[in-house]
Amino acid sequence: MSGIRDTMVDTSFVEEFAAYLHKEHGVRAWVVDGDESFVPLGGMEPIDLPHVKFFPFGAGNGFGGLRCAADGESALLRAEPHILLGVKGIGHLLARDTELLQTSDEMLQLSGQMSFLFNLARKTIGVNEIYEFCRIVLKEIAPAIQADYGMVHTKGRRDQAIDIPCNIGREELAGLRAKVLERIPVKNATAISSLADGTSVLYCPIKEKDGPIGFLAFFKSPEKRFFTSYEKKFVSIIEHTISPTVETIRLYGSLRDLYLNTVKALAAAIDAKDQYTHGHSFRVARFSNAIGRHLGVPEKLLDDLDIAAYMHDLGKIGVPESILGKPGKLTEEEFHEIKKHPLLTNKILEPIHLPSLIVDAAVQHHERVDGKGYPFGLKGDQISLFGRIIAVADVFDALTSKRPYREAMTVEKALGILCEDIDKAFDPKAVRAFVSALQSEEMEREWLEIMPDLQFADLRHLGRFLVDLHRILHRNAAAEAPKETPGKEIANA
Numbered sequence: 001m002s003g004i005r006d007t008m009v010d011t012s013f014v015e016e017f018a019a020y021l022h023k024e025h026g027v028r029a030w031v032v033d034g035d036e037s038f039v040p041l042g043g044m045e046p047i048d049l050p051h052v053k054f055f056p057f058g059a060g061n062g063f064g065g066l067r068c069a070a071d072g073e074s075a076l077l078r079a080e081p082h083i084l085l086g087v088k089g090i091g092h093l094l095a096r097d098t099e100l101l102q103t104s105d106e107m108l109q110l111s112g113q114m115s116f117l118f119n120l121a122r123k124t125i126g127v128n129e130i131y132e133f134c135r136i137v138l139k140e141i142a143p144a145i146q147a148d149y150g151m152v153h154t155k156g157r158r159d160q161a162i163d164i165p166c167n168i169g170r171e172e173l174a175g176l177r178a179k180v181l182e183r184i185p186v187k188n189a190t191a192i193s194s195l196a197d198g199t200s201v202l203y204c205p206i207k208e209k210d211g212p213i214g215f216l217a218f219f220k221s222p223e224k225r226f227f228t229s230y231e232k233k234f235v236s237i238i239e240h241t242i243s244p245t246v247e248t249i250r251l252y253g254s255l256r257d258l259y260l261n262t263v264k265a266l267a268a269a270i271d272a273k274d275q276y277t278h279g280h281s282f283r284v285a286r287f288s289n290a291i292g293r294h295l296g297v298p299e300k301l302l303d304d305l306d307i308a309a310y311m312h313d314l315g316k317i318g319v320p321e322s323i324l325g326k327p328g329k330l331t332e333e334e335f336h337e338i339k340k341h342p343l344l345t346n347k348i349l350e351p352i353h354l355p356s357l358i359v360d361a362a363v364q365h366h367e368r369v370d371g372k373g374y375p376f377g378l379k380g381d382q383i384s385l386f387g388r389i390i391a392v393a394d395v396f397d398a399l400t401s402k403r404p405y406r407e408a409m410t411v412e413k414a415l416g417i418l419c420e421d422i423d424k425a426f427d428p429k430a431v432r433a434f435v436s437a438l439q440s441e442e443m444e445r446e447w448l449e450i451m452p453d454l455q456f457a458d459l460r461h462l463g464r465f466l467v468d469l470h471r472i473l474h475r476n477a478a479a480e481a482p483k484e485t486p487g488k489e490i491a492n493a
């Protein structure tokens, strides 16, 4: 209940009116609140007189009124028309102040909501993964509405179902999803409900133009109060920004998938020019991705690394097949022709206006950290990180693939050759990351599935290999390095 003390902005009118009643009619007046308690205002005190009458302010429940007292009943009767006019005026003032207070409350709420939405937008800007977007949304909204935990159930990039938890374990998600769907009969509007155990649920649909594709749900334990209509309104306002964003991310994901598939098709067409490079771009992309992950490349940039790896030999489309598929040693002129392919890649990609991160990586995959590579002779960090990664993946695939003049090398042997020139041709960080990736059981399973031809002599020896690599890097084990030279393999990869 809101009393006159909390509502009336300026009480001087009431005080002056009480003074007037006293002076002109001999009536003492004081204000009591809706709960009968005395409200101390200037010059007004309860007084014990024989005749007392209460006049409510009439501005809605709970505002109390004026208690008027006099020695004689006639004085009260004479003053009554004046008192009624006065309390009516006070009632109008209270009504006006109540409206002002409500407007101010609404503005405060609105400003809080706007500030929340602004912060949410700031935190989700540039997020193009549904899981990450929903995770941030849950994390931000749950404390704002004092929810104990929450979840999102929606469709992902390829329409697959995604469940995202907030303050609960993943194993609880399926059960919770079923309970929410069971308790919410209408799926396209924000609603408050409760589970069988008394847990309060705030449901908010995620909608696309054809209807709901999922929901956000927030929960409060049975011992806490239920969600309020304000919290429901708050979440439904946010829904108007969440739904379009989820739809945009899904659309963006579909376009990106389409784009990636087009790039893969293009890469397959290039690989098909030479029967011995069949699947080369695909494998280089997988190896590059593994190296990137082990180097901590952010998830959102791994797609760019994939694209660059798929496109790295695009320029070979302009190199005669007779040279690309030549089984024997290349002449100097033929090698000169092959060395043109990174620049041809640049020429092909230029009109597409791809991010320089992708183009640079594709064009620089034959650069060497010692500056003796091509096409530009860049050194060390002048070569982009993605370019240095693809260089390792590219040579590794060339060594572990069958050639007309030799069988495919084992993984261990290929790594040995890679390391011979490690601080001259390759970025040691990229090679080390690759060895770590090769030793990861998860990667091994994936690679054996994708590339059944990849041969491992004995993976357990990779541990020793890492020790050797460390020695090579510290220039203490030159004599122990593998004796084979990479020669043409690296030049032609």
Ligand SMILES: [Fe+2]
Residues within 6 Å of the ligand: 312, 313, 341, 365, 366, 394, 492, 493
């Ligand atoms: Fe190449």
